[in-house]
Amino acid sequence: MMAHDAGRTKRRMLEGLRALALAPVDAIDAAAGAIFAPDAGYLGAHPVNQLQGIAAIAAHVWRPLKQSFPDIERYDDIFMSGHWQGHDWISATGYYYGSFERDLFGIPAHQGWAYLRFGEFYRIVEGRIVDGYVIFDWIDLMRQAGVNPLPPARGIEGLCPGPSTRDGVMLATMPAGQSAASLACVERMIFEGMHGFDGVDHSTMNMDRYFTRNLMWYGPGGIGTTRSFDGFMRFHEIPWNEAFPDFRGGNHVARFGDGDYVCSTGWPSIRGTHSGKELFSVPATGKPITIRVMDWWRAQDGLLIENWIFIDIPELLMQLGYDLFARMRELGDRRRGRA
Known part of the structure; x- marks a missing residue:
């Protein structure tokens, strides 16, 4: 059981993460500061890897994302919370949508609509994120840009649907x-x-x-x-x-x-x-x-x-x-x- 109201925390975090995606480049630090602790840790998929503090997270994750996708928006397929080994967590997966206008970590922008799949886990203390674990699907973005060097996938590549029951964004406290x-x-x-x-x-x-x-x-x-x-x-x-x-x-x-x-x-x-x-x-x-x-x-x-x-x-x-x-x-x- 979470140490606080799970529904309230989920709603606040979802609103904050969506606001962070919509924030102008010059307001990213303030938007991140609304939900991240000042010295928050961030472990991201390669090539981001390990960051520490809001300034580093803004500089190495959110500012590049906003510069590459100026009109980026966040769409969540699953948003959930729970308690694990004495800690409270938020977890989410979905997509960032936007116009891919500037190269991102060397992935060439194709000047059209693109989608970036995300997976996130955030440890929460006193209503703020103190640790983040985030994987972006860079390989799928490479595929959309026509520069994926891997052999053809065994499965079908493209947009992954959310839950067939359409109930994955859970903002209430579940039984x-x-x-x-x-x-x-x-x-x-x-x-x-x-x-x-x-x-x-x-x-x-x-x-x-x-x-x-x-x-x-x-x-x-x-x-x-x-x-x-x-x-x-x-x-x-x-x-x-x-x-x-x-x-x-x-x-x-x-x-x-x-x-x-x-x-x-x-x-x-x-x-x-x-x-x-x-x-x-x-x-x-x-x-x-x-x-x-x-x-x-x-x-x-x-x-x-x-x-x-x-x-x-x-x-x-x-x-x-x-x-x-x-x-x-x-x-x-x-x-x-x-x-």
């Missing part, structure tokens, strides 16, 4: 029993299912016990979205398990339920060794790896029916000796040279 039951579904899947993998036989995880057959799995750029439990296993779970056969997940800094929804993140969440098959055409390196991951699930009748996932793939590939942003710039330079 504690419902939230606990949803969380239990996810914890069984992780600690009974995923941790049951013997490194060879995928059936040892018995993952079909935890997901519906008509699962919708909304993956990040580079992997894509797939329909059905079989599609999830074929396009994501099996290839990643085969790349990292000794993986262990569940090392979370936050994991909680809110109504029918559950979320988790770890920084890193997964550890393993790239000792199996290739990943994104990168042959096995034998290197130990860590993976930053965020998940949101919707539970229904004791099973998981929808799953939104973010993976900091650029940071993972850096560990394998593949600089995605450098390859993107090379691809962009070659294409401009042919123009």
Whole structure:
């Protein structure tokens, strides 16, 4: 149970985050100061990585975003709160929409409408954010700009829908029993299912016990979205398990339920060794790896029916000796040279 009124905190944070997106460039520090503690920590997906304090967050995240997307707006698909290991959290996923008018972290602006998928976890103390964990789907933005250097995704890439029930933005306090039951579904899947993998036989995880057959799995750029439990296993779970056969997940800094929804993140969440098959055409390196991951699930009748996932793939590939942003710039330079 949160240490304060969950509904009130959710409403205030949602209003503040939307106001931050709409703030003019010269008002970003003030808008951030309305919801972030002065010395807030911020852990972002590569190439942002680690920041400290409002000034750094404004300078290295929000000012570049506003300069690249002058008319940026925030659209939330899931907005939830919970309590984990003595701390209060807000978690959200959705999209920033806007006109992509200026290059962003080297991703070339195409001067048209674009969307940037986000996943966020914020630790709250006395009504302000003291720690943030944020993944932006840079690979999908590269795809929209025509400079994604990765091989074609196994799934379908594009806009990921929000919950089919259209109830993911939860601004009220949800029943504690419902939230606990949803969380239990996810914890069984992780600690009974995923941790049951013997490194060879995928059936040892018995993952079909935890997901519906008509699962919708909304993956990040580079992997894509797939329909059905079989599609999830074929396009994501099996290839990643085969790349990292000794993986262990569940090392979370936050994991909680809110109504029918559950979320988790770890920084890193997964550890393993790239000792199996290739990943994104990168042959096995034998290197130990860590993976930053965020998940949101919707539970229904004791099973998981929808799953939104973010993976900091650029940071993972850096560990394998593949600089995605450098390859993107090379691809962009070659294409401009042919123009």
